Every structure is written in C-alpha cells, then in structure tokens.
Amino acid sequence: EDQVTQSPEALRLQEGESSSLxxxxxxxxxxxxxxxxxxxxxxxxxxxxxxxxxxxxxxxxLKATLTKKESFLHITAPKPEDSATYLCAVQVQGAQKLxxxxxxxxxxxx
Amino acid sequence: EPEVTQTPSHQVTQMGQEVILRCVPISNHLYFYWYRQILGQKVEFLVSFYNNEISEKSEIFDDQFSVERPDGSNFTLKIRSTKLEDSAMYFCASRGGEGVKKYFGPGTRLTVT
Known part of the structure; x- marks a missing residue:
C-alpha cells in the first residue's frame, strides 16, 4: 500500500531559526x-x-529536495508568516490521485 | 493567479438528507477532483473526472456519491443520503494537463447533524 509519513507532527521555531521537515x-x-x-x-x-x-x-x-525514499522541505531564516501546516503528497505512476x-x-x- | 472557487463555504444538513457541493474549476482546465479532510486527519482522495467521466475513484466514493459537470463551468459532488461520518472539509481541485500543478479550492465545510 502506498504510504506517506511526515515528521515531526508539529514544530515550533523562533524567527530566523532554520530547520527541515x-x-x-x-x-x-x-x-x-x-x-x-x-x-x-x-x-x-x-x-x-x-x-x-x-x-x-x-x-x-523554502527549498525542497528528493531522494528515493524521502523528501525534505528546508526552511531558511523563517518569518512568522511562514507559520502553516505543510503537506507532502505523492502521485503514483498510472494513477490520478494524490x-x-x-x-x-x-x-x-x- | 487563477482560482478554484467553491460554494457554499459551510453547509449544515441533517443525517439522511441529500447535499450538493459546487465547484467552479479554473476555466481552461481539463482534470477535476474531489478530496476530503475529516477534522484532524489526512486529506483523502475521493474521485477524479476527465472527459466527462470518472477516471479514478477511491473506496470512500461509494454509491452514495456522484459527480457531474452539468455545464462548461461547474463541477458538483452529490451525497445522496448523508451520514454523520460524512462531516468533513471537501476540497475541489483542477489541473490543466499532464505534469501541470493541481490547484485546490478553499473548501466546503460539511456538517451532518
């Protein structure tokens, strides 16, 4: 079964503190x-x-990278307006759905 | 930036009633979708629609659900007899072609009481 797992579930940063999802x-x-x-x-x-x-x-x-098993969303020097939920989704070959x-x-x- | 629009923004209905959720996709798009998100859960695929027919559907999309593109601009999702577990945010999405990004609408919050 196709699966997508994101971590962490929640992340709290100070303005300017870079991190990765x-x-x-x-x-x-x-x-x-x-x-x-x-x-x-x-x-x-x-x-x-x-x-x-x-x-x-x-x-x-924002910078997104991809390997064969995972993707990272790097956030550099974030600002308060970057606060949101970030969703990752995959599309499988031969399918329309995400x-x-x-x-x-x-x-x-x- | 072009937008997908959805109406109503919030719909409250009683269990067993029929509801129709409406979407206006981006005007030159060819592929249309419905997704839903139950509060606190993942966004889930319901159905995709292309060339006036369903091209893919999930297990959630049973006989109680139907989709229609009644004219050149609207795309609707009908739930024939709503259940409490149908309460969710329903998102419409559209895409112009292969390899082109999918635009989501703002959603309709459906509450079944």
Missing part, C-alpha cells in the same frame, strides 16, 4: 512528489513538484 514515502512507482502549504480553514496551496531523486526546487525561504501525509504544523514565533 521530513516526508518519507513508500510507493510502487513514483510519478511525482508534491509539497503544499495549508493555512487554517483553507485549501492546500501548491509549493513544489519533484519528479526524480536528486531534484531540488527553491522558492523564497496520497497525502498527515502534515507538519509549523509555528514561527517572532
């Missing part, structure tokens, strides 16, 4: 790995898609 996955064949941001009461907002091991994508203070992890709730204190 982890997404481990077990799938029959990876088509793509997706990172989304979700604010309370809102829908997931697309951040990145990664397709193959070794690939990296960056956007402002399989989501449970998310990491990130809080950045000023």
């Amino acid at each position: 982890n997404c481990s996955y077990t799938v029959s064949g990876l088509r793509g790995l997706f990172w989304y941001r979700q604010d309370p009461g809102k829908g997931p907002e697309f951040l990145f898609t990664l397709y193959s091991a070794g690939e990296e994508k960056e956007k402002e203070r 399989v989501f992890g449970q998310g990491t709730r990130l809080t950045i204190n000023p």
Whole structure:
C-alpha cells in the first residue's frame, strides 16, 4: 500500500531559526512528489513538484529536495508568516490521485 | 493567479438528507477532483473526472456519491443520503494537463447533524 509519513507532527521555531521537515514515502512507482502549504480553514496551496531523486526546487525561504525514499522541505531564516501546516503528497505512476501525509504544523514565533 | 472557487463555504444538513457541493474549476482546465479532510486527519482522495467521466475513484466514493459537470463551468459532488461520518472539509481541485500543478479550492465545510 502506498504510504506517506511526515515528521515531526508539529514544530515550533523562533524567527530566523532554520530547520527541515521530513516526508518519507513508500510507493510502487513514483510519478511525482508534491509539497503544499495549508493555512487554517483553507485549501492546500501548491509549493513544489519533484519528479526524480536528486531534484531540488527553491522558492523564497523554502527549498525542497528528493531522494528515493524521502523528501525534505528546508526552511531558511523563517518569518512568522511562514507559520502553516505543510503537506507532502505523492502521485503514483498510472494513477490520478494524490496520497497525502498527515502534515507538519509549523509555528514561527517572532 | 487563477482560482478554484467553491460554494457554499459551510453547509449544515441533517443525517439522511441529500447535499450538493459546487465547484467552479479554473476555466481552461481539463482534470477535476474531489478530496476530503475529516477534522484532524489526512486529506483523502475521493474521485477524479476527465472527459466527462470518472477516471479514478477511491473506496470512500461509494454509491452514495456522484459527480457531474452539468455545464462548461461547474463541477458538483452529490451525497445522496448523508451520514454523520460524512462531516468533513471537501476540497475541489483542477489541473490543466499532464505534469501541470493541481490547484485546490478553499473548501466546503460539511456538517451532518
């Protein structure tokens, strides 16, 4: 069965304190790995898609990396507005659906 | 930035009643989806729709659920006879083509009493 596990469940950082979120996955064949941001009461907002091991994508203070077993979302010098739940999802080859992890709730204190 | 819109934002219904959740996908998109998120749980896939037919569905999407694209702009999810366990946030999503990112709507919170 295709599975996605994110850690930690929650992370509290001080403004400017860099860290990484982890997404481990077990799938029959990876088509793509997706990172989304979700604010309370809102829908997931697309951040990145990664397709193959070794690939990296960056956007402002965020950088996503991918290996054959996991992905990391690195947050550099975060600001309070980066506080959100970050969701990881995988798309399996031959399928349309995304399989989501449970998310990491990130809080950045000023 | 184009947006997926959903109405209503919150729907309260009694157990056994039918509900229709509405979505307006991004105008030139071809692939449409419904997901749901029960409070405190993962986002779960329900169904995907392409070329006026269901292309994939999950075990959750049983005979009580149906989807329709009644015109060129709307995409609906109908639950025929709601149950307490259908209470969740329902997200519509759309995608323009292969390898293109999926946009999610803001969600409809369904509360079944």
